[in-house]
Amino acid sequence: MGQEAQDVIELTAFVRCAGDCNSTEHKYIFDGIQSCAASNRYYNGSKLCTSGCLGYGDCVSVCPNGAIQIKDRLAKVDQKKCIGCGLCATACPNKIISIRPATQVYEVFCVSRSNAKQTRAVCPNGCVACRMCEKACPSGAVRVENDHAVIDYDLCTNCGECEKACRFGVIKRAE
Secondary structure (H helix, E strand, O other): OOOOOOOOOOEEEEEOOOOOOOOOOEOOOOOOOOOHHHHHOOOOOOEOOOOOOOOOOHHHHHOOOOOEEEEOOEEEEOOOOOOOOOHHHHHOOOOOEEEEEOOOOEEEOOOOOOOHHHHHHHOOOOOOOOOHHHHHOOOOOEEEEOOEEEEOOOOOOOOOHHHHHOOOOOEEEOO
16 A cells, blocks of 8 residues: 555553552442442542542443453553553543553553642542652653643653652552
C-alpha cells in the first residue's frame, strides 16, 4: 500500500487509585444495586474519597479477557491478560482507569480532585501535590495539575526519579 510497517505499541489498562478498603473508609453502607454506577449516584459513592475506585466491579463485568479483579474493594488489572481495549475505562464512572503504553513502568496511584489536606484526610495513599516528583524528573514528564501528579507517557523515560522523590509512595512501579 506504499507505507512502511511500524511497530505496534501495546496498550494496557491501569487503575490510578490505591484507596483499597484498608486505606479509605466508607461514609455509609451501600445496599443498592452492587455496581459502581449505581453507588456513584448517591453522594459520589460510599467511600470517603469521592475520586477513587468505588470497588463494585463495573470494569470487571465489561472486560472480555477477565483481566480485572476486585481485591479489597479496589480494581486490579492483570497486565498479562489485558489487551488495552478501553472498555473498562469507559465503564468506570470516576474515570480512574487509564489506557497507556504497556512499556510505561511508573504510575501515579491517585486521581484525587481535592487539595492536599482533604485528600490525606480521606486516604493515606493520596497525592499531596508537593511537586517533589516534578522537580526530580529530568525529562519533564511529571507535572502537578489540579492538585495531583500526572505523567506524560510521551516524555517519560522510566528512569524512576519520580518514584524516589515521592515521599508518600504515590508514584511507584505499576504491577
